[in-house]
Amino acid sequence: MSRLHRRGLLKGAGAAAGLALAAPLVARPGFAQGSGTLNIFAWAGYLNDEILGAFKEATGITPNYTPYGTNDELLNQLRANNGAGFDLIWPTVDRVPNYVEFGLVQPLDEAKIEVAKVLPSAWENSTNLGAVVDGKRYQVPTDWGTEAVAFDKEQMPLEYGKASYGDIWGEAAAGKATVRAHSALVGLGLWLEAEGKLPRPLLDAFKTPEAQVEIFDVILAEAVARKGNIIQFWNNENEAQGAFRVNGAAIGQTWDSTAAALSKEGLPVGFIAPKEGALAWMEGLSIPSGAENLDAAYAFINWFLTPEAGAMYTNATSINSTAVGSADLLSDEAKAFFAAAYPGDALDKLWWWPIQESWYVTKRNEYQDRFLSA
Numbered sequence: 001m002s003r004l005h006r007r008g009l010l011k012g013a014g015a016a017a018g019l020a021l022a023a024p025l026v027a028r029p030g031f032a033q034g035s036g037t038l039n040i041f042a043w044a045g046y047l048n049d050e051i052l053g054a055f056k057e058a059t060g061i062t063p064n065y066t067p068y069g070t071n072d073e074l075l076n077q078l079r080a081n082n083g084a085g086f087d088l089i090w091p092t093v094d095r096v097p098n099y100v101e102f103g104l105v106q107p108l109d110e111a112k113i114e115v116a117k118v119l120p121s122a123w124e125n126s127t128n129l130g131a132v133v134d135g136k137r138y139q140v141p142t143d144w145g146t147e148a149v150a151f152d153k154e155q156m157p158l159e160y161g162k163a164s165y166g167d168i169w170g171e172a173a174a175g176k177a178t179v180r181a182h183s184a185l186v187g188l189g190l191w192l193e194a195e196g197k198l199p200r201p202l203l204d205a206f207k208t209p210e211a212q213v214e215i216f217d218v219i220l221a222e223a224v225a226r227k228g229n230i231i232q233f234w235n236n237e238n239e240a241q242g243a244f245r246v247n248g249a250a251i252g253q254t255w256d257s258t259a260a261a262l263s264k265e266g267l268p269v270g271f272i273a274p275k276e277g278a279l280a281w282m283e284g285l286s287i288p289s290g291a292e293n294l295d296a297a298y299a300f301i302n303w304f305l306t307p308e309a310g311a312m313y314t315n316a317t318s319i320n321s322t323a324v325g326s327a328d329l330l331s332d333e334a335k336a337f338f339a340a341a342y343p344g345d346a347l348d349k350l351w352w353w354p355i356q357e358s359w360y361v362t363k364r365n366e367y368q369d370r371f372l373s374a
Helices: 006-010 049-059 071-080 093-101 120-131 181-194 202-206 209-225 237-245 256-264 294-304 307-317 332-341 358-373
Strands: 037-043 062-068 140-152 177-179 230-233 251-255 269-272 279-285
Touching (some): 037 071, 037 294, 049 062, 049 307, 062 071, 093 120, 093 279, 093 358, 140 256, 140 294, 140 307, 177 181, 177 237, 181 202, 181 251, 181 279, 181 358, 202 209, 209 358, 230 237, 237 251, 237 256, 251 256, 256 269, 256 332, 279 294
Parallel strands (some): 037 062, 177 230
Antiparallel strands (some): 140 251, 140 269
16 A cells, blocks of 8 residues: 555646746636635645635635644534534545544535546545545545755755654764654664564564554654654644754755755755655545535535646645646646655655554554653
8 A cells, every 4th residue: 555656646746846837827718606615624834815715706606714723623513513614624544434434424426526637646545545434435636746855065965865754863862863753663663674674574564453553663663762852843834844944954854845844944954855755644525424515515626626726725835736738737846845755766665654544543542642741
């Protein structure tokens, strides 16, 4: 599951961070018009005024955007509302089965989705990564990105082929590293696996509770022993950026968008896939079970998959769009960031997050809390 047609997904996607549209986004003749309000619950920073305004201009629908910071925040809010209150949500694909389990999202009507607008391999891979449960599709893949190694080019320069998750935990990074607790344990696990120090393959931890405990007991012990390296833990984008911007971090395991944003500010922060493989994730749009404006929800999905909207989104977030043709509208700056982050065989080594079942997430959070409190 961690090795799914990587180059196929990326072919024509050439997207990563940053960048200006080659042409303005305008309403196309004949584009479906709608009315009313569309309530969107999405990641903080994903939708700006330009994107929201372009959608309204193209469709006549008024979008109402509410941000959240983590997958767990999204899930808990939707559970508290019994799946009501929003017309669209934006979970990572590996967590979609959690929403299906609690009856929080509804199967999508694929006849209402312009599937040809999605990169074929993204549509195909999302099936195995969590978007399809019991033969029914619950999410349209809209974007993808990675969590890898961000680094200060002056204090801790890294180069592809040598860069490793282990650099975050080595002596040179003492008091200089920033990580997100739960995903850092996975990154550390990939390094330990490459060093032959895990009792079994890391992917086994996602298959059974027994394997998870056996593997994460080893990872946690190593993380606690090296906790002195961590100057700040992060849990959302703002915190990750702040670690480098004001709190003295010189290296960390962060999202691609974190390093891209800091680089745009003029800070000497790079981003590179480690030799163990960058942690890759896919996200997309799902419709909650209590959604009230279904027509508007499908209108947004199809609009967001246009090349112009996909490129506008990448420009705003530094995250890769799955919209066919969006890569053609990206700037040279975007292509340069992508090439620097994923040189050589990096795309062949992407480590795609497996489906995270509820039992895995519950135990994962326990290990996270033990790491934080150690």
